[in-house]
Amino acid sequence: MSAAATSVSPGSARFARYFIYATLVIFALIYLLPLFVMIITSLKPLDEIRSGNMLALPQAPSLDAWFKAWGTACVGVNCTGISGYFWNSIKMVIPAVAISTILGALNGYVLTKWRFPGHKLVFGMMLFACFIPFQAVLIPMARVLGEIGLSNTTAGLVLVHVVYGLGFTTLFFRNYYEAFPDELIKAAQMDGAGFFKIFWRILLPSSGPIIVVTVIYQFTNIWNDFLFGVSFASGGGAPMTVALNNLVSSSTGVKEYNVDMAAAMFAALPTLIVYVVAGRYFVRGLMAGAVKG
């Protein structure tokens, strides 16, 4: 039996397996802990939080804090809860995702199937735009939004997110269409289909997965954005993340940790739901966003 020479004895192999499982489970618990604490805190009344143990389950779980966060909590001087800001985010994210995805798909199509001299430079410039620190464009953007009357509006944020999301959406579609056989385009051309016909009839029907990836990636990024929101729409037009930060960091009055956590859950839920429903596509988007596709 020559194989036995290299294999480890069964006892130590089993020990190694236990060790691996134990390590993984411990890590999983650590990763889940903050979310767990957030949820149970949001379900406790304030005095239970003050007197009790952070990790203890709520004695009488109640959604009071959630209702308060949604409807009556004070963000700055307005005590109307975070609901308005939640809808701001929704109104911002839907058009911004739709427009940037459509433009990205068309750009990717042109940059792979209708190449022209200099297409690489164009793509390189769009790609680099994904990675710039947005601090380098904040001041001019604030000025321009002011000039065109879009300061502190959802429309202004849509514009900003479309512009700075274009690089990523173009990257996603470009890489996807790159793998799409050129011969199909040639065949369709010989069959008499034009630029838009080919896109509409041949490419788009096969683009389901990449559309899902792009939409999820853009949705997560735009929903989670804070810097643009706080810079260009810090008042009544603020998105959810900005409102959450204002709520949590406001130093007036009694600190209501349960309401803070409930508001944080409201901010987290849309992306968490997307993650639970379509995690596979979310991961794919992240990986593609790291350029290596």
Next chain:
Amino acid sequence: MTVTVDAVEPVRHRAGVLDKARDILPKVVLAPSFALILFFVYGFILWTLYLSFTNSRILPVYELVGFGAYVNLWSQPNWYVALQNLAIFGSLYIFFCIAIGLTLAILLDQRIRGEGVLRPIFLYPMALSFVVTGTAWKWFLNPGLGLQRTMQQWGWESFRFDWLTSTDMAIYTVVIAGVWQASGFVMAMFLAGLRGIDSEIIKAAEIDGASTFSIYRRIIIPLLRPAFLSAVIVLAHMAIKSYDLVIALTGGGPGNATELPSTFMYSYTFTRSQMAVGSASAVMMLMGISAIIIPYLYSELRERER
């Protein structure tokens, strides 16, 4: 050129107006996006660069005054704090994300039952906003009500964990929250790399008599080089841009203890009315990121060509 009317000479078809329109249509479709990028990215970068050579305070002024803002920037103690914090945060963030990410990826790659449950757990923080992460950890690490008190209540009376309110240690809480958020993503990158390795190479190494440990050390980890590179680039880029996490977790404090270049730029520009200095710091950030990203993108695009 005249077309000779000859019985043998064939008819020459000319390209029509429609054919020419067809040729420029793709460029017409791409043009709006490219124009947006040119104006809002490259135009704005030049604009910011220009402002950094002016004396702008609360509002932009367009009179060039030379390197004043840069001199000012590099004489701010605050800027040095920001850079030092970035160095600490960046290096620890990258190191721990990669160490934990790689460990988890290797462990998960051992044909683990329940991988489908564990993997999403490691990765879900990446779906959260940094503001949510910051809020959650701010609560979790709150010395009065959070982890410290919990441990004390459980009987570990001497347990102390008050980094969040400590000037010296607050930056490390940013590292903890950052690693919690991004290490699962790094794990996913390494896992994809591991799954991409040809299993026959591993079989060959086993037949050559290599132990599991030396297979990882000598063969698999070196083969993960591209994943390491991607992880470092992505993390470095995220570290430099990091703004929301600090704001939500520590607000840059206590004092200026967790100041980063990104928070520095924001406060100098929008709250301290030193727009020129803010612009200069933004230009420094851009240069830092460019030094990492441009060579990477260049090699990526070239590789793709092959």
Next chain:
Amino acid sequence: MAFLEIRDLYKTIAGADILKGIDITLDKGGFLVLVGPSGCGKSTLLNTVAGLTDVTKGDIVIDGEIVNDLHPSKRDIAMVFQSYALYPNMTVEGNIAFALEMRGVPKSERDEAVRAAAKTLQIEHLLKRRPSQLSGGQRQRVAMGRALVRKPRVFLFDEPLSNLDAKLRVEMRAEIKRLHRDTGATIVYVTHDQIEAMTMATKIAVLKEGIVQQVGSPEEIYRRPANLFVADFMGSPAMNLLEGKVVTNGAERAIEFAGSGSDGPIRLAMPSSVRETTFVDGQSVILGIRPEAITDRGLTDPEATTVSIVDALVDLVEPTGSDTFVVTKIAGKEITARVRSDVDARAGETFQFAFNLDKAVVFDPKTTKRLA
């Protein structure tokens, strides 16, 4: 005037000359095969005919019209691609009907045409399926159906069989040939497989590095290759090419080859094809002779006029079943002979080879061109 005419065609891509003055004509109903090693420009040539690639200089004439500047869809040609290029999101029916749909043909006519094409190719039962549900051979048929349904002036095939396994390839080869015969279509077909070229073409053009080496019928190409490249490229196993010197052997001229090892020189009679050519003594020549023209004595063509018998050491014996290839060495080069399978040839033993020099050709080593 020929139906398809390629006139002095040049194509330069990024400073590299891909096509350098191609001249080929093809009559209506002809089957032209463009053959050559990869990178010879054959696919580029096909793409210029299709209109998928612009020409740098020269003309492409189809049925009396110069079509250089015409969009591919207006040239009335159809193409079958190497990867079949079936639209993955459409059914077989949708794929075949697409070109007609783009041309605004009414639905009822389309259905009619699709059904007719499907019947010809025996794929009627597949019409509702999607390309991903088809086997390689079925996809191939659908791709052909898509071309067929348009009834184009010219069919273009770009290595259509190279993705099929060996058995299917032979089947589809016969199928395409039958289709050509039944429809009388004009076909231009690109392949790197010289057997496909030989079996299907009415006319073969051999290309190398963007230059046509020889255009002719399969028989011409095979028997009278224009130069060493064509001689070596066409035929499997390849033509034996032996360098030797012209000598005078009594009243007759012969070609002498250095023997291998201790053997003396070997002399072969001057091939019949160069009887009329003048040589000088000592002139270097390359003799080209196909394996089937070197046999065992018993298989010698009784009508052959010039046969040389050579004893040589057998190096290797490769039985293929129907025949046996016997490899020996002459003038330091491996020579393959095709003998009957029941002949007793053994490696390491001497064997009597009969060279039928009626079927041999002679090349000039300097110009690489065939003499006479």
